[in-house]
Amino acid sequence: MALEYEESKQKIIEALQKKSKSKSKFYFSDLAKILDAKPREAKKIVTQMVQEGILEFWSSGSTSMYGLKGTGKQAGAEHEDG
Amino acid sequence: MAKHETPLLDQLESGPWPSFVSDMKQEAESRAKNVNNVEFQIPKDVIEDLMGVLELSYKDGTTHWKHGGIVGVFGYGGGVIGRYCDQPESFPGVAHFHTLRVNQPSGHFYSTEYLRQLCDLWEFRGSGLTNMHGSTGDIIFLGTTTPQLEEIFYEMTHKLDQDLGGSGSNLRTPSDCIGQARCEYACYDTQDLCTHLTQEYQDELHRPAFPYKFKFKFDGCPNCCVASIARADMSFIGTWKDDIRIDQDAVKGYVNGEFKPNGGSHSGRDWGPFDIQKEVIDLCPTKCMRYENGKLEINNRECTRCMHCINVMPRALRPGKQTGCSILVGAKAPILDGAQMSSLLLPFVEVNKENDYQEVKDVIESIWDWWMEEGKNRERLGELMKRQGFQKLLEVTGVDPIPQHVSEPRHNPYIFWKEEEVPGGWERDINEFRKHHKR
Structure with a gap:
């Protein structure tokens, strides 16, 4: 069954905000687990959240992670929060 | 005089191989002279600062690059790798020095015009330094600032018909x-x-x-x-x-010395006359070949597709159909x-x-x-x-x-x-x- 977008979005935002004190970047599999969905279903939701500017990518070059836009040290420290 | 003293880097130029340090110096000089009057969009002396921070890393025995970043182009989770220097005051030119991966054309076929366009774009909006087909295989653009990323992406996709490559937890550029x-x-x-x-x-x-x-x-x-x-x-x-295709006349041609084995490679010294037994038959890993009475035979069922015989005698042997x-x-x-x-x-x-x-x-x-x-x-x-x-x-x-x-x-x-x-x-x-x- 396809996931309902708005509901899934809220689930991710709540879960990420809850953990935001200790963690600002998450693996894709963490997000899929929050949604309790198959990776391909979860990807559709996550991609749309990136398109809407709710989530942002973080990349080390070899690994990619996701975070709520503007959270974590990086944005401020690198002056990328404008 | 160079902006930073770089004795450790200079030493790398003394080896027998072409040095990336010489390449960097050449590009630094070219940017300083700017004979084409390019309106550089990132600091003109970016390469001097890059050499400076590398020299410092050699001295300190540690990197001065931070790990990763959030930068990218809109909608893409790969292709741009954020790189920031942890000594931005000393080396302002490389405070932001992001890498872009560009999806190389299949088989690395380029026209000179296309290469020139890529280089012109990169000189204008980046450091001018590229890494053509290193371990990742893509075209790598080394070093630009965040505001340039979308500009470069637009130019590439709209004018050069060119996409970014893969990085991170993605499918990488095939x-x-x-x-x-x-x-x-x-x-x-x-x-x-x-x-x-x-x-x-x-x-x-x-x-x-x-x-x-x-x-x-x-x-x-x-x-x-x-x-x-x-x-x-x-x-x-x-x-x-199916079976390796054999042209028996061409096999004889190799045996009689009419054709150079290995397509003429390894010709730096005289290896003596071609010996099919020693150079082909005995080297077959599954021992599935023989040469008797002027005829080459292959037991194709045992062939493990190592390509050795075909490489040595390309005129005589070809893969099956x-x-x-x-x-x-x-x-x-x-x-x-x-x-x-x-x-x-x-x-x-x-x-x-x-x-x-x-x-x-x-x-x-x-x-x-x-x-x-x-x-x-x-x-x-x-x-x-x-x-x-x-x-x-x-x-x-x-x-x-x-x-x-x-x-x-x-x-x-x-x-x-x-x-x-x-x-x-x-x-x-x-x-x-x-x-x-x-x-």
């Missing part, structure tokens, strides 16, 4: 050999398959949802010029089903934990353009479904195969076990019968058994 465009050994059209899958899997290339990186590489024949067997999570290696590819999976070449070669999954797959390579895509997608669900974070396919077993891979891909899947059956059997596959299962009638086997 790469292939020059294939049938230039090479008579190529058993399938590597460039077409590479381009087709690159287009087909755009979502996987640009939006990361894999546990880690995933690489396709396409070799047209078992010579493996792009080393797919060692470097790709999924290697597509050209092969043939029923061509396709073998699919191997699970290679990786990490710095930690050691390299792993890929394992044979399918000995022969037809590479069929007519149905848009559906057989190939079916295999790819079944593997991805498994790895995306079961793979741990930062676990490559080869590691998952080791952790869950080759048998599991066969199950998820729907491939039946064959002898070629087993390298050492007595030593380490990893394909087991399951109860449902055995007639009668594990249960048996003890009385029936005792009729034939006494206590």
